[in-house]
Amino acid sequence: xxxxxxxxxxxxxxxxxxxxxxxxxxxxxxxxxxxxxxxxxxxxxxxxxxxxxxxxxxxxxxxxxxxxxxxxxxxxxxxxxxxxxxxxxxxxxxxxxxxxxxxxxxxxxxxxxxxxxxxxxxxxxxxxxxxxxxxxxxxxxxxxxxxxxxxxxxxxxxxxxxxxxxxxxxxxxxxxxxxxxxxxxxxxxxxxxxxxxxxxxxxx
Amino acid sequence: xxxxxxxxxxxxxxxxxxxxxxxxxxxxxxxxxxxxxxxxxxxxxxxxxxxxxxxxxxxxxxxxxxxxxxxxxxxxxxxxxxxxxxxxxxxxxxxxxxxxxxxxxxxxxxxxxxxxxxxxxxxxxxxxxxxxxxxxxxxxxxxxxxxxxxxxxxxxxxxxxxxxxxxxxxxxxxxxxxxxxx
Numbered sequence: 001x002x003x004x005x006x007x008x009x010x011x012x013x014x015x016x017x018x019x020x021x022x023x024x025x026x027x028x029x030x031x032x033x034x035x036x037x038x039x040x041x042x043x044x045x046x047x048x049x050x051x052x053x054x055x056x057x058x059x060x061x062x063x064x065x066x067x068x069x070x071x072x073x074x075x076x077x078x079x080x081x082x083x084x085x086x087x088x089x090x091x092x093x094x095x096x097x098x099x100x101x102x103x104x105x106x107x108x109x110x111x112x113x114x115x116x117x118x119x120x121x122x123x124x125x126x127x128x129x130x131x132x133x134x135x136x137x138x139x140x141x142x143x144x145x146x147x148x149x150x151x152x153x154x155x156x157x158x159x160x161x162x163x164x165x166x167x168x169x170x171x172x173x174x175x176x177x178x179x180x181x182x183x184x185x186x187x188x189x190x191x192x193x194x195x196x197x198x199x200x201x202x203x204x
Numbered sequence: 205x206x207x208x209x210x211x212x213x214x215x216x217x218x219x220x221x222x223x224x225x226x227x228x229x230x231x232x233x234x235x236x237x238x239x240x241x242x243x244x245x246x247x248x249x250x251x252x253x254x255x256x257x258x259x260x261x262x263x264x265x266x267x268x269x270x271x272x273x274x275x276x277x278x279x280x281x282x283x284x285x286x287x288x289x290x291x292x293x294x295x296x297x298x299x300x301x302x303x304x305x306x307x308x309x310x311x312x313x314x315x316x317x318x319x320x321x322x323x324x325x326x327x328x329x330x331x332x333x334x335x336x337x338x339x340x341x342x343x344x345x346x347x348x349x350x351x352x353x354x355x356x357x358x359x360x361x362x363x364x365x366x367x368x369x370x371x372x373x374x375x376x377x378x379x380x381x382x383x384x385x386x
Contacts, residue, residue, distance in 0.1 A: 048375040055351070055371045057318075057344060057363040067370050074374075087375065089346050103375065 047074045050085070060089040071106070076117055080130065083110025106132040114141065123149045125165065132169075141165045145182075153192055161186040235262040242269065244298045252301060252329060253278045255294070267299040276303065278327055278358070286358055287313045287334070289325060301329035311336070316360040318344040332357050340365065349373040 053066020064071070064085040071087075072079030088105045108114075112130045116123040125147030132139045142164045148157035163182035168175060180187060237260045243251045258273030271294035280286040291305035305325045311334070312319035320342025326335045336354040343349070344363075352367015365371045 050371075050373045050375065052371050054364065054366045055349065055373055056365070057346075058361065060346070062346065062373070062375075064371075066366075087346075 048072065049074055050087075052085070062087040062089075071108070078114070078116045080106075080108050080112065080114050082108035082112040082130070084108070103134055105134065112141065114139075114147075123147060125149075125160070127165070137169050139167045139169060141167075155190045155192045158190065159186070159188050236260070237262070244269070244296060246298070246301060250281070251279050251283060252298070253296065253303065255296060257294075267297065269294075269296040269298070271296060274305070276305070278303070278329075280358075285314060287311060287327070287360075289327070291325070303327040309336070311342075313360045316344065318342065318360050318363065320349075320354060322354065327358070329358070334358060334360075337367075340367070345376070347373055347375040 048071055050062075050064055050069065050071045051067070052064035052069035054064075056063045056065075064087075065083070068081055068083065069085045070079065070081050071085050086105075086107045087103060088107070089103060108130045109128065112127050114123070114125045114127070114130055125141055125145060127141035127145040127147075128143030130139060130141045145160065145162045145165045148159050150157040160180065161182070162180040162185040164180075166179040166181075168177050238258065240257060240260055242255045242257070242260055244253055244255070245251050254277045255269065255271055256275045257271045259271070261270040262268075263270075272292065274289070274291050274294040276289040276291075276294065276296075277285055278287045278289070289303070289305050289309055289311050291309040292307035293305070295304045297303075303326065305327075306323065308321065308323060309325040310319070310321050311325055320336065320340055322336035322340045323338025324336065328334075334354075334356045337352065340351045340354045341349070342354075349365055349371060350373070351365035351371040352369050354363065354365055356363040365373075
């Protein structure tokens, strides 16, 4: 059961503002709002299109630079813009075996803008750096993360501020989906008002 | 001969300088070979490339070949197939060890799985460089690309795509959908 569902179950019809502030601490929210907005990229990260001023192929690596490189999913589900984007093939980390032409990691640096565009569930996040790891199944944004997440269950987009944001793109059922770290880290959740449930009819 | 001797004996002593008629310039040797295969070697006798052509026109020194309808295999130091070119027009300069292919050129390297087309491709062996320009389109094992220019070494280990219009590419869907390998 996620945070929103809990709030709904408690019939919290007013706006709830949850502010989590942690000094030098880690806030880990399990199954938090809009992880699905990120999780849509879980099963597959391709096909991808890229545009850039220059692309260099070198030893199973594509380096995009110039003209504000842009990497986006062909299905329109997400896109990333940054000053520099490096796509590593066949380099998923120590001891991890993948096909030599599979995407191992994607590293975006310099004013990274990550936008998830799944209908009804979207996210817009900015950070100095973002790293997608296929082996870990995560997208890690770091260096001061700011953004918003929208979800049909939310009354309004949810602002997020953190030093580091980790998103598990294909999380195990009982595993974490989103980890927010920072000093402070902040997330504001405003669940959508739930309609009053009718009282069950009584006989007689 | 008898006439000369008579003239000399008669004392025809005035010395005449024979004016040499200017010799008409010799037409350049122009060898045209049709439907042939030619291997050009460097000064050490190592083959640089093998050209199959519809027509080869060789200059007098036979260092530069003007080729029509060419299919070229650029050879490595050990004679291995390094890259292939197919083009309508080719200038093969054996002295400079350079190839200039134009008119819509296809290039490929089996070693690195890269292939591309461009309006013009130059191969410079001494500089270890391949340059392509004009509507560069191609693919490598990871995806497909479009660019205005391409620069690479002869082994295609480092390939740089650029150009005024920027670069567009698609990362191979097959590559992207591979298993996680966890």
